Each structure stands twice: as structure tokens, then as C-alpha cells.
Amino acid sequence: MGCLFSCFFFICCVFLPSFAFSGPISTHSISPNFTVSNIQFIDYSGTFLLSPNGTFKATIDAKPLSSYFYFSIVHTASNTTIWSANRNAPMSNSDKLSLTTNGLTITNQAGKVLWSTPPLSSEVSAMQVLETGNLMLVDAKNVTLWESFDYPTDTIVMGQPIPVGKSLESAVTGEDMSVGDYLLQLTDSDVVLQWNRMTYWKLSMDTKAYKNSNGAVSLMLMNGTGLYLLASDESKVVIQVAFTGPSGFRIGKLGFEGRFSISSFVRNKWMLEFAGPVEKCDIPFICGEIGLCTRIPLMAECSCPTKFSSQTNRCMPVDSSLSLPSACNATSTGSQLNSSISYLGLGQDMDYFFNDFREPAKNDINLSVCQDLCSQNCSCLAVFHRNSSGSCYLLENQLGSLISTANSENDRFGYIKVLGNFPPQNPIEQKGNRKHHFPIAGLVLLPSTGFLLLTAFVFLAVQWLWKNRLSKTRTAKLARLNSSSSAELQMISIPGIPRRFDYEELAAATQNFKTQIGRGGFGTVYKGTLTDQTIVAVKKITSSGVQGKKEFLTEISIIGKIHHVNLVRLTGFCARGRQRFLVLEYMNRGSLDSTLFGNGPVLQWQERVDIALGTARGLAYLHGGCEHRIIHCDVKPENILLHGNLQVKISDFGISKLISREQSTIFTTMRGTRGYLAPEWLTSAAISNKVDVYSYGMVLLEIVSGRNNCSLQTCGHITENNDIEGGLSSYSSSSEFRLYYFPLIALEMHERRRYLELADPRLEGGVANEEVEKLVRIALCCVHQDPALRPTMANVVGMLEGELPLGEPRVESLNFLRAYGQRFTETATMEGPSSNVATIATYNSLSYISSQQISGLR
Template structure:
């Protein structure tokens, strides 16, 4: 039996069967000279015994099997221009993309052959040597099938599957294919050399990981586009028309979701440079939809061994250089080597040294200096805690697998760089407080001056001299001991008095050195912050947590320093534990905590500085108006930040104070949420604001009025209020100017002022009424002057109203909010019956919140004088503006 598919894109090839060899040759000649007017367009099956080879056609490939609709083809294919390495491949015909290859690590020449027998598939070279085969099968093969999903399947006589290519992925996964726990994708050496390379994409029971020589350098759960839906145990990963998913036993058990635009053909691929990308193909072109890591500099060997990578955004290609004290290697070597020719990078444990300890007399360390980071620091735990630099370096010197260290000055953490050295990255000012040292061997034991002087084995002689000196001075030991005892007793007495006078909060900050908390950010000296702020002379904000000052650190980075008052946490260790949790929360839409300071009774937090300040100043101020797209980007960024706090980080964090004052904007107007996690630091008096509030003037959810539990849905409500303010460009409870005039309404909340005068307006009720009437453009900030469509406003109003439901359980979670804003999840239709409470709020607000004095000016009554059940607490009383 002979099957052949003529094509203008792929040449003829040699196909034969042992039984019908003569007929095959005759048919082949006829097909070459007189191609049939109507050929078989879909050859899904071939049968044993079958042989295929790329046959004397340098510019084409040997196709021997097609899926039913011709979407995929199986071929003996060479992806390069030189036509030297041929592979048994499955190809997506429209894009010419290889989605699977059998003999990727054992290519054949153009004379190699593929055989299908009753025992399975084999690939042999021109000499008949076996290069690849399917594993032993349970029964005899009846047919080979290529499905329309791109799966190559061996079938028995009952059409049961004996073997599938989907179960043996290479570097690509397609729609309909599962990547189970324990399975992995392995990168190709290049686009033209399909052999397995150094990067793996693997699935664990709780995440998807990228690894380099077994070292993790990226996790799906840490990506800004990935949302943790539940706590199911992961069984497999899959992609479909709408996204990428980590799933449990079935498709209903979603653990992590990445929402993507709808697409009919999509692949996930681990590229040769170590990045996992998801791409869709339509209209004859590829579109990249997702990438991890998002920066090329976060891949381990982008600049070769010891290379220094600087992300040259928005350029795709990063800048590679060498750290100080290193230079580019020879042309045949990728990466950097010590500038001093007498020094070299030692090899890790191998058969030569057999894992023995290196000669300590020739080992030294080169400091990398400040501002340099390494990928493994974010994904590994220190080998030792609370040690000094000398101990850390001694541990590395005596271990042949150790090639360098990173050391934390403030924490005493000792990280090892083992077995393989990759590239380093230029760290921004928000990085970990670590200094790197690379182990070198050679006669020169000096180090550079980019960091604290490292230890070297040459100190051994110095220690011997110290021992001799101590022996010579042994007669003075008793005197020294007595003097030390006296000093200690006086110190102990003074500390006892200090504790009695001031409690634990007045102890010396040195007490922090008595314990170590993993993940604690950098600890600053109070004097350093005094210098940075010019003795706290530039105040940029204040509120219930304290005052905020602008400062410039010694490395020229600008920071915002918050002095916290009214602390509820009494012990330093408890305080530091909470700070460690906050400091380990990293997201592009969250303000980064750079460090902290404990000085006597004072607690200070050091944050990255946001040049454009808080959203309220930009949105409600008199400066340039925020355009609609900028407002939408702020809404989406804030939603992503809150979704990460609720679902993406290790410890769920409920913000409790979402409002424009706590949404900060950077140079590019990217939104970042601030003050998350600080509610635990309030004193009992201050935290009472969160437990005894009744009603709201701004952003607090209805559950504050009841005994209902406060949950992440409380933040969802507050976010809905912020969305409405983004639409209107003014406070939800504010004076109504004539440009925002509203006619009296009969829809249940008819307490708005008419266009003939100005007054207080409860904007959420107005938004509900305009939604009911379909008049969405009535809600828009008039300063936008028509630069927004009805559909764009309707989208944000729908999302906002769904967030404002009175019942917390009916509100969407923030992951769903992000999905609705991005378009991956259909918009919810607001349920009027769950929003009727806004009519009561609007009525009571206009009755109880305004008092017009005889001169016509507006004043506000005190909360305790109202008989309405509201205590209109200003949002600034909680944490204040930034």
C-alpha cells in the first residue's frame, strides 16, 4: 500500500514497502512526472512495514504523514540551511514550526531512514545503525496515526494507544497536550540544533519551574500575570484557547491560571536562551503572549559564565559586560575571567580532584561589589544563618563544589554558588542586601576593593602570630577578665534600669542581633537615615501610621521613609517578623519595602520613592488631567497588585485601606499599592478604628457596620469605590459643581441637588442610577472632553458595581476582577437587588453630612453628634496620604 501527498512546499521522497517494491517505484515515477489532479489530502494512517527517507532533495523535507485536515505533518526534516542534521519531526504546516522531534539528540544524515514495524518506530543512520526507537510495546502495532492536534500515536488492532508522542515532550507543548508532574520540557541548543540543552521547564505539585543545571531561576506563581486560584495539588499543566493552567485531577481544579486572548493555535515553548514563552499563530504570523522570566537578564547564562547583564529596556537585547576585576575571556570562551592572569576560576568537583578539598594556600576571593545580584539568591535558602564573612568564606574554601558566595551583612546569611557559574545581573536599589565573592585560585591572594575585605588563607600566618602574642601576654589575662567582668556588670545594671524606665521598646537596637528572622530586609542605621533626610526636614506626608519623609541614600537612590507611631507590636522580634513578611512580598504593582530601622522606641520603614506621588493628588489635583487609558492602566495595575496580595504571595494579606491615597504612581504612571500589611502594626487604640467603624464616607465596606468577618472581599469593595473615582475624576462624596450637575431623580435616591445649585453628592448612587438608565457618559470626568467611548466607561462601571455588592460573598475576587478588566473573563452584569443599600447610603449621606450655615458655606457635623448610625471617619485618619 502506498500513500503520498504531493506539495509545492515539500519535495517528493522515497517510500517503499517490502511487499510491493516494484509497484512503489512505478507509482513514484508516475507521481513525479504526472502529478494527479486530485490527490489524497489527508493521510492519517500508515501501516507496517513502512520505510521513509529524505530523498535527494536538498531544499525540501520528506513528509510521509499528514493529519486529517493537513494541520500537522510528520517528516524527515532538517531545520537548518546546511542540511546536515535530519530529524523525525512533527511540523505545524501553516507556521513551519517543529512541535516535536524523535531523535533530537541523535540526528541522522539525508540518507538516514525511518522504519515502522509491528514492534514500533525506529530511526537509523545510512549505515543501518539504530539512532532512536520507541520503547518496548505491550502488543503489535497495527497503524501509525497523526491526529489533528499534532499527536503521533501507535495503535493496536483494537485502535488502543500503544505509544504517543504527547507523552514524550521535547521543548514544546500544544493545545490538547498535558505536561504532568515530573515531566519536563528541555530547551534545544539552537533553532537549528534540536539537541537537548541546559534549561528545563518542569512541573511540581505546587508550581511550574524553570531550572538550569537543577537550579531554579523562575516560578510561574511569582509572575505578575499568573494568579493562584486555589490550593489544589497540581497534577499537570495544559494550555487551551483561553490561557495556561496548572490543574488538579481534572480541568475544574484550577491551581494557577494565566488568562490569554482567545486563539485557535497556541504553543508553549522553552527557547534556547532559557525563556518559556506562550505564542499564538494567526494571519501568517506569531504573537508572543507570555514570557517567563519577563527579563532576559534573569536567565542564568545570558551573558556567559561570570558575565554581567544589564537590562536595556525596551530593547530586546540586553547589554553584557564584565564585573569589576574581571575581563572578557578569549574568543573561544563565553563570559568573563579574572583580570589578573595569575588567577583563574577553579573547576567544581570532578574526576580530577575527586571532590577533595582544594589547596587552601592558593584560594582567595574576588569581591563583586555592590549592585550585583545572582538568580539563585531568590530561590535558595542560605547554607548558614548568623555567621560572619570569614566563616562563610571558609565554608566555601573547603568545598570543591562551591564556586562563590553571597553574604548578607545585616543578617549574616551565607549563600553558596555551587557547581556551575552563570551570569550576574545589575541590581536596582531595591535588591537584597547581599555582597558577592567569587572563589579564584592562583598565587595572587589579593582582592579588589568593591566590598568588605574578604578572608584569605594567608590569614593563617597572622592567626599564628596572634596566638604567640596571646601567650606572651598571658600574665595579664586575669586582669583583663576582671576588667571585662566589671564592665559587663555595669552594662547589665544600666540595661535593667533602662528596661524599668522604658520597657522593651527602649532597649538598644543591638538586641536585634540576638535573633535571626529569614527574609528580613536590610536594617538601616538611624544615623544613616538622618543624613539621608537632612534630619527629617522634608516631610511629604502624614497620617495615622506616622509621618513620611523624602530622603537620598548614600548610593544616590531616592527613598520614602515612614516613621511609624502608635505601634501595637510590643516586641522587636514580633515587629521584625511582620516586616519580614512585608519585605518578602514582591510584585510590579506593589511598593517595595527596601529596609527598616529600629532605634530606641522609633520604628522606621524605608520604601522606594514614587515620583508622581499618590493617585489622589494626580486624579483630583489641578495638574494635567489623567487620560482614559492612563486611568484604565491604573485600575488594572492596582487590581493586579491586590490580586497578588490576596492569592499570590505566601501569606495572604488583606490591605484594609484601599483608596487613592494608598495607590502611588511611578515615573511612567504605573500604579503601585502602598501600606499593605501595616494594619498588624497598629496599636490597640489605632486598630480599634478597624473594629468599631460604623459606615463610611469613602471606601469602607458595609460589613464594618455589622459583626461580619473582615476578609479580602472588603478590599474588593474599596477597589470598586476607587474605580468609580477613576471614572468621575472626583471623590465619591464631594461637592457637586455645575459642570457635574445632576437632575432630581425619582429612582429611589432623589436627594441629589439640581443643576441650579451645588452641594454634596453620593456618587456611587448616581452611578447606579445612570447604569439603570444606560447613560454611562454622564458619569465621565468632563475634563476628558469626549476622549472616551461609552463602551469603555460601561466596562469600568460594570466592574465597579459588581465590586460594591452589599453581600461580600457575591463580590468577585480580585483575580476575577483582573480577568474582567483584561477581557479574559466576561463582564458581570450588576445585580440591582444587591446594590439597593446604596440608595439608603445616599439618602442618609445628604441628610446627615451637610449643614449649610447662614452664609451659605458648607460644614460637617461631628460623628458623635449624628443620630444616623454613621461615623464619618476620614480616610486620612487611618493612614494618611503618602
């Protein structure tokens, strides 16, 4: 029957090309001789072969916005291409695909072969697409002669084995399926990503990868539970990445931008489960040739390094007399020999992606020798040299992007080879005969010229010593005259310090500090208007003593250099005697707590999500995007400010402390706010940026519920299902009061998968269960008792944006919430106004230990 259908279809295609079909022509098996082209399909679907259940289809179709056609296998439900035959030789809509007993062939209208299967061991009997997505040619005995799984393109599917030596090759763009510059290669020990054969990522270095054994890898396989690198017997797992998301059809894809990702198709949409590398700056060509990539969590900022400028979308030397050498060929070799070779230094805070994945070309040599090695090699375009070890790294053939490291301990310096197009020297001079061209008068005047130079040198040296002594004398006088304001002199000397205001300016701007708009642990904030009509927030530092001075110096020296859309910008400062002021940008909607907990308009769900995302981005920048790592240590709704269009900015770095990127140590002067303090404050555990992650998780729960986590509520009773009945609206003088600890309720509702009950009731059903689930799961992951289990803020941003899969809260690390919650949920029946005061006092006694107690413990 299948053969009759195929013959009928063949006759229609050959003899009736103008016949209009009402729909796609498709079957589950095709026999030779069969010819098809895209132009035959009136509905442009291009489908002519289906898998038994229709999960996959064989098509000849064009990519969107493209006029090129490809013979491809496509996942039907998502319309995602998983394999293409002629990716380097695209078809026109009238080019033909032919199935004969010798195999598959694609030819153009002139009869030229664009693509074909290799010679086969026997004659083809049928072409089929399996439910796995594998396209197969079989003989009369159903023996496989050829299969697409043996020739992967840029995508793998579940059940598709990738042996050692096989690879995925990226496309050029989303529309151009031609082979691009990126390669995912399976080696006998790992999976690596390469750009122009230079490694820039390994699976084993990813935090989600687990190494189970040290055996040699022979096969990579993906199924419904994870991605596995298997040993030769295929029973031992060497490295694995486990999937935690809902089960669905999964693909692994090497994107044209250079990132390998694994996604699951669930509920008719793709859910990202894994991506590597996570940071965009780790992708080699993200900013183009010699472009400088600065890390912003899950994003990248591109610029040109010093001594280079952007010219026609490419970083070129600022000095127009210099040029970059081209690829190594006969022409370029000659141009390098006829030009003056020099090197432009990149500075200490830049590195190259490939340096950490290869051995240096030479060790124990100085920079001059390293550069000589590059100068003698026309394929060498730049060098990196490590001062401490004398290691020399040669960058050859093609340059990718540079990475801004902001690491003061890096002693690997980079130098870009440049060519100076100067005319060659006189051949006679090159032979060493320059002395014959000196005028004789020059020989006579040389001694007198040397005497004059010596006299000038002595004069300048005496003058420099005299000025230096005079400067020291003046400095000593100033120090004696201004001993009471030495701290102010210290502040003035801080590099990059913002504008300094006079006290009188700020007093006039704030009308003698008339309008108070906020108050914090270290100061009071007033609204002010500068002479140029700029509205600002003026924070008066009210704490006294050494600690207040230290916080002030920290703020002006660090915040003044920070520029991020989700962080309040420091405009300037004022120092007058022992008085300290900060001038900050003004946020006209005040703090999140007044908006979230107040009586104004209810924040809609999307607004809450935007606030959560903006806050996460700001913290992620503090933790990893700055020159130094910064711990906020007082993340709470009062320190999250909003502008007119709900733009989110984090404020109050007065209690921030700095640590280096490699350092995690215990601090003794950090303080926070009750209800947001991480458990490690009460133990001997080290304090790291994970304390901010914990505080953020607590804030996120409040964003979901629209109320304080530790809240005093009236209540009727708690039902058997732990549902909360009653509320503040049912208050009466004889009400029963109960102290609710919302994080515990969130944990219990998570265990029962009843997320919608946690949403702010004022939303009145304006949010879906899965939307609440997303934020609650992220929040619970953030408040794990074990800091190591908490995600980084960069990963939180990824989960909120959908770039990373949602984490699964670990209940064993959340059981501490039950102990906290037990104290908060003790009830008491009280009558009269005095009872309310007693209840509030009880609440305060049951809440977190005070910051003063913490300081004592530390």
C-alpha cells in the same frame, strides 16, 4: 484510497524531485514506505500530514531566522510548535524523513541516522496525527506502537498525560530547539523547575495553586478547566490550578528563559493565564554567572556585586590578580592545588536561589570549616554560611545569578571562591626551616623593635583619648549653642541625604514663593528656577508640630534614596528653624486631575492606559522594589503628575509610613483623602499596602470615566435599564440634581457585561468594549472590600501588560458599594442658586468619613 494516494505521492517524491507542486502535500494518514524532505515543498510550508479536522499538522520546516529544519507537530491556527522529533539533531532542507514498517527515521545526505523511533513490537501499518496533537504509529490492528505524547519536548497540550518521572526540557533559544538548561519535572509530590538539576520553583508555592489532598502524585494533566496533579487512581486531585479565562486551545510551555507558562489561544491571539516563577529574579541565570539581580516588579535589574566588575559580559573580581575557578576536571583540580584559594564576601543583602530548596551540606560549623569544605572540593565554587545555625551551603559545578534581598534580618552570608595566581613558596620554608634564613642581626634587633612599637602604641592611644575628649567637649558646646535646631542636626546626620539648600536660594528661585502650582494636606508647592536654570517644584511644609516634623524626616530619609521612572525624585531640602522645604523635580503638565477633569484636550484611550500602567508600576516599586516597603496612603489624581510626553510620576510621600517586608500592623497617624480611602480604615482590620491598591482602583475608574467617582450631576431620569440620561450640559436653573456614585454603576454594568457605557463619552467611540472591560475588571478587583482578595500592585502591572490573566471581580466582596451608592444616589428637586449650595452640602455629608474622624477612630 489512502494507500493509492500514498503510493502516488511516494512515486512523485522519488522519481520526480524537480516537479513543482502548487501547494502543500497533505493527507490524514500515511503508510510505509514513505520518504519526504523539506526541499520537496515549493511553498516552503513543509506540511505533509494533517489531523482529521486540520487542527494539527506534521511539517518539516525551519524556525524563523534559522537554517535548521525540524520534523515537528504544529498547531495550525497559531503556527505554534508543540513537539519536535530531532531537536538535538537538526536537518538540512534536503535531509529525509522516512516511514518504514520498522518506524520513523531521519537521515542526512550521507545516510547517517539523525533520529529514529525505538524498536517496535510489530510492523507499522500507518502514521497519523490525532485531533489532540498526538503523532501515532499503529499496526494493522490499529494498536498503538509509538506516540509522541510519550516523549514530550518543551510543551504539553490539553489531554496530554505527564506521568511521574517525565519532564519538559527547555530549548536553547527561540530558534535553536536543542535541549537547554531548564527542566520541568513531575515528582510524586509536586511539579518543580530546575536549572542544571537545582530546583528554583515549585507549583505548590504559587498563589494560584490549591492543594486538595496529601496523596502521592502520579500524573499531571491539563484540560479546559485547569492544570491538575492526580493521585495514583487518577480520580483524586492533589494540586490544581484553575483557569478563569475564556476557553480555548491551551498549551503549557517551558520557555528557553526558564519560565513555565500556560496560555490560551482565543480570538487568534495568545492569552497568558499562568506563569511561574512570576518574578524574573527567581530565574537562576537571569543575570548570568554571579550577576546580581535586583527585583523590580515583574522585571529585573542586573549588576555585579561589590568586589566584582563586568568584564566581557561576565562578573569578574575587581582585583586582576584573582580569578574564578573553572569546572571540576583534571586540569582545574591541578590549577586549584597550585593556586592560593581565598574567598570574596558578598555582604548581607545577597542570597542564592538554591539555598531555600535544599538542606545544608553541614550544620553547626563555623565559617572557617565551611570554607575548608569548599576548598577541598574542586567542584565547589562558593559557599553560604548562616551565622545563627552554623549551616553551610556549598554551591557546586556552576554558579547562577545572585538575588538582592534587601533583608536586614538575613544572616546567611555568601562567599565566592577565587584563585590567586601566586608563585609557590620556597620548599625549604615549607618544611619549617625558615629560621635558618633569618639574618643574625635580625635576632639582635628584635627586642629593641618591640620596645619602639610599644612606645608608639602608647603615644597613639594617649593622642586618641585626648582627641576624643576634645571632640566630646566641642559637641557639647555645639549642642548648647544650637539646642533650638537639634532637629536640623538630626537631619544632616541621615545617611544618603540629598542636597541641602539655603533658604535664600529657594526664595530667589521661587521669586519669594510667587507662583503656586499645587497644594496638599501638608504643604503648598511653588514653581522655581535654580541658578543652573533647572526648573524645580518647591514644596513648603505648612503643617506645624511634631507630626509635620516626622513627615519631613520621613520624606528626606526615604524618598532621597528612591530612584524610579514613575516616582517624583527628591532633588534636595531646606531646614530653617521650624520651616521645612522639599525641592522636587518639576512636572510641566501638572496633576492628573486637572488633565482628566479639566477643559483641556481630552486624554485618548491609549494615553489613559499608559497613565494607569505608569502609576501601577510606581506603586508596585514602592510596595516591593524599595529597600523598605512603603505605603503611600494618599493615592489620588492630584498626586499623579504628568510631564510633557505624558510621563507619569507619583508624588507626595508626606503621609507615607514604612513597614518591614514581614510586618503588617495598624498605624494610628495615617490619613488619606475622602473617596479613595479603603474600608479597613473604618474597622479594626490591619492597614497594609492593600489600602493603596484600593485607592488605585478608585483612580482607575476615574481614568475610565473621565469624571470624579462621587460627582454631582444634573439628570433627566434613570431609565429602566439603569442608563444615565442627561448630564452637566443640560443644566438649567430648574434642573433635577442627582449624586452619582460611579463605582456602583461600574459594578452594575460589569454584571451586565456592558462596559462600553462606562467609558468617557468625550472619547466618542475611540475605544473598544474589551479594552474598557480590561480596566474595569482590574479596578473592581482592586476595590474588593476584603483586602486579601485585592491583587498586589505587581500583579496589577502584570494584568495591564498582559503578562497575567485578568482577575474576576468577586461580587460578594463588592456589595458594600451598593450601600455606599445608595447614599449618593438620593435625589432631590431644587430650584435657584441656593439649592445648588444645599446639594453640594448634602454631597459632602454623604461622602466618606473625614480624615480627622478616622484619626479619632484609630
